[in-house]
Amino acid sequence: MEIIKIDKLIKRFPMGKSEFTALNNISLHFGKGEFTGIVGPSGSGKTTLLNIIGSLDSPSEGSARVLDQDIGKLTTKKAAILRRQHMGFIFQTYNLLPVYTVFENVEFPLLLLNMNVSERKKAVINALDWVGLTDKVKSRPAQLSGGECQRVAIARAMVKNPVLVLADEPTANLDSENSHHILQTMERLNKELQTTFIFATHDDKVIRYLKRKILLQDGKVTADDSIIK
Ligand SMILES: Nc1ncnc2c1ncn2[C@@H]1O[C@H](COP(=O)(O)OP(=O)(O)O)[C@@H](O)[C@H]1O
Numbered sequence: 018m019e020i021i022k023i024d025k026l027i028k029r030f031p032m033g034k035s036e037f038t039a040l041n042n043i044s045l046h047f048g049k050g051e052f053t054g055i056v057g058p059s060g061s062g063k064t065t066l067l068n069i070i071g072s073l074d075s076p077s078e079g080s081a082r083v084l085d086q087d088i089g090k091l092t093t094k095k096a097a098i099l100r101r102q103h104m105g106f107i108f109q110t111y112n113l114l115p116v117y118t119v120f121e122n123v124e125f126p127l128l129l130l131n132m133n134v135s136e137r138k139k140a141v142i143n144a145l146d147w148v149g150l151t152d153k154v155k156s157r158p159a160q161l162s163g164g165e166c167q168r169v170a171i172a173r174a175m176v177k178n179p180v181l182v183l184a185d186e187p188t189a190n191l192d193s194e195n196s197h198h199i200l201q202t203m204e205r206l207n208k209e210l211q212t213t214f215i216f217a218t219h220d221d222k223v224i225r226y227l228k229r230k231i232l233l234q235d236g237k238v239t240a241d242d243s244i245i246k
Pocket residue numbers: 030031037039057058059060061062063064065066217
């Protein structure tokens with residue numbers, strides 16, 4: 018089942034008096050349950066593409082359809098609803114709220130959904146169990162290692178059991194052991210829950226786990242390989 022259809026997508030950013038083309042005529046389809054990396058050197062357009070898929074930005078030309086919604090035509094409010102209901106985000110810098118506990122950080126996306134306290138608690142504990150952190154519910158981010166922070170961020174992205182998780186350079190701040198640990202966790206969630214993962218990365222440790230590798234260079238797709246394991 019296809020959940021993302023990108024057709025002749027062009028993204029330009031204003032640059033002084035002219036424009037810079039960050040994505041140049043991209044056409045790609047993504048199916049449910051993929052574990053796919055958008056790889057390429059810094060500045061090749063990975064984050065820009067991920068942001069458009071995540072409805073955080075919109076195309077200049079062409080189209081991006083995500084979960085049956087036309088990203089370029091969504092109002093700010095409709096885009097927020099799409100993200101809130103169906104997408105999880107993981108960032109290089111974890112983006113945890115420092116004054117909140119691990120439990121509260123993971124619960125946060127659920128506060129916008131129509132769930133009662135006990136349903137929320139169950140979902141949070143379940144998500145922390147997926148990443149092996151149920152013993153840290155009361156800790157705050159400053160008391161955790163980088164690897165643990167990123168596992169909390171994965172739990173936060175997964176807590177509503179989204180169709181799609183977008184991860185931008187998720188291992189950039191992690192050492193090798195923690196990188197493998199979080200990749201193994203996401204690989205397992207992909208297998209068990211069929212969650213679709215799309216990564217932006219140039220980390221070889223991530224690339225090794227991918228089932229599909231899309232190479233971006235200067236805003237163009239120059240390779241798209243399925244990896245048979
Ligand atoms: N908001 C923006 N305004 C202007 N230029 C941008 C903006 N976002 C990204 N760019 C430019 O687009 C290109 C691709 O950026 P990005 O998608 O962040 O690449 P990557 O994630 O592969 O490193 C870069 O040259 C970057 O400077």
